[in-house]
Amino acid sequence: MTAPLEGKTVIDLTTALAGPYATLLLAGMGARVIKVENPERGGDTSRNNSPYLSSDGLSLTRRSPDDMSVSMMARGRGKESITLNLKHPESKQVFFDLVRDADIVVENYSAGVTRRLGVDYQAARQVNERIVYTSISGFGATGDAGDRKAMDTIIQALSGVMMTAGEPGEPPVRFGLPVGDLVAPLFAVIGTMAAVLHAERTGEGQHVDVSMLGALTSLVACEPFDALESVGFPLRTGAHVPRLAPFGTFRAVDGWFALCAPTDPFSRGVFRAMGREDLLESPDFATRDARVANADRLHGLIAGWAAERALAEVLEALDRHGAPAAPVRDTAEAVRDASVLSRGDVVPLVHPRFGHHDGLYGSGLPVVFSRSTVDLTRPAPGLGEHTETVLREQLGYDPDHIDRLRSAGVL
Template sequence: MSNPDAPLAGKTVIDLTTALAGPYATLLLASLGARVIKVENPERGGDSSRNNSPYVTADGLQLRRTGPDDMSVSMMARGRGKESITLNLKHAASREVFFDLVRHADIVVENYSAGVTRRLGIDFAAVQQINPRIVYTSISGFGAQGVPGEGKAMDTIIQALSGVMMTAGEPGDAPVRFGLPIGDLVAPLFAVIGTLAAVMDAERTGEGQHVDVSMLGSLTSLVACEPFDALESVGFPLRTGAVVPRLAPFGTFQSVDGWFAICAPTDAFAEGTLAAIGRPELVDDPRFSSRDARVDNADELHALVSEWARTRSSAEVLSAFEHNGVPAAPVRDTATAVRDDIVTGRGEVVPLVHPQFGHFEGLYGTGLPVVFSRSRADLSKPAPGLGEHTDGVLGDLLGYDAERVAQLRQDGVL
């Protein structure tokens, strides 16, 4: 039962997604209060995330499963707040069950390769005939039109094609792959934005629509937020490594015991930086007295910061910047970052809980990084076992009797 105080309370989502991009989108919808019914293929062991090592077992984190109740950390994170039913969509008899689900739904989300839902007979055109108000969201690598050939989209492929790999590192470096699967995580954000907009439109017009989001387009659109071509044409290198010369002083620098970041592009912040490093007289130096001058002499300015910092501790460095009003912060590792009291206190990062074994220290997952003044958002419900809610959903929601459910299971539909 969804939280009645949540923004999407009363909305039902049929979740046909697997892996990361699609499940993250439906995780966000679940956190906003929608009832998410996850449809999983019983022949393949359900969502591919269920088979991602490592697993939480009765004895803690293990690289391999040790028992039937073990669950992958991936599924523990991505399956929260959802109900799981099994349905073999390749079985001819499954279509009737699926369409019955659609009659009770507001949203369908899928992330099959382009063309797969049409071959299965469950694409938007087919679904719209069953429920004209349905919002049907597709997340794919390249868009619903597909691309010639296989067109397989994995995060690294999307990073490579989007240009983002050539925005980090020093000039001449090999391409830099983001450690975070940014392609898989950006597309679902746009998918949720599009889905919610289409739901609002359906409530106004009574007509649903197809929301088509591509991973490549989502990530490339962010790359295009920075005018890299224009910047190169006036002499700014595409790749600038640890610093950003056009915003100098700006970047990451090394102290005796760690790394820190400063962002000081304005005159006031730059003046504070020069005071912090013990060179206040340089405020009136023509090389650093204006923003444009600092950009022209960024290498010299950044060298001054680096030389000063490398003989000092991070605590000393950050104290000096703070004292002089300069935005600065330590570069933290992920383990420290996810335990920050600010983000955990706001529910932006939350502990992951196994439905049987509970929480093991060190296991954290994404929360909803939105805090409402009145509505409640929640991701405390653990991920379901494969097909855990099949009988309940088919019985309570669709009105199937036990005999029919048993026959569907016997026939290989469920």
């Protein structure tokens, strides 16, 4: 069994989260990812994200050169690191030598930066016409976005996603997960794989341009919010979703649970679990349209029933009668779920020197192939750990050439 992308080489110009998450997925599927880091700025900005793992555990500050940020431990797995100062004139030739034998380049600079540095798609394709060059930016690598800076919260605000959660009239709700930073790289990997297939078929590479704002807004557009509002459904529904009633989160005596029972069979299961068989034929709740019209009353009945019972009792009753429900877990419990751990959806994080620290988990690659392997167990590299190996073994640079580049500030 081999990895799906075995034999493919990725030149990784990314930093922070959106870009590194895309290349992490490519590495997990078997691509060789050569991460290019700026030596003048201490490499990827994730290397300086607190907390850090040291020899004696987690710390808010870096105590020794061997300490590594948990962010880098998660995002740098499976990659090789070389240092290259792309602002130095002589760096261009090193970059082009890397691109010449590569399949993919991924970058997440602001729009226009790679062109000013001379390492954009047009420059890369001059040395390798098959190259797939993927750009992840806040507002798109082309068009009139200019050099606008984008952080996840900015993208959440502009996409409308902040106004899809919370109660009507309440302040906007920022998603706890950086959804803009995580959704865009998923589309980037999809686009990259499609372009690689095209290149294999035609011999032609291309530029793959993914906008964080576009990616997140496209998901918002999956729900017809304008249409829903026009017929009286509120845009923001808080804990419950009236148009799918019964649907939402409810509180038992000792915890919260989610309930999703919009169909007739599921709702009947809820009524039976509550011991309210009288509602089965009630004109207010027997049909889906009736339940939607009386959603507030229905959700109030469920809330009152659950509030007097232990969570285990509530879940057992709903499960026994076929109503889809689950406890609301905290993140620590969720990442330790035996099923996601066994599938590799979540994996322990490992420091290259200090090993695994109990409680540190990272995202795995949540795709199980029947004939291919995926792997994200190789620890993240130290800054520039593979510089000489890559330049010497892959590019054929002799030691004197490497020493000269290092002395000149190129590396």
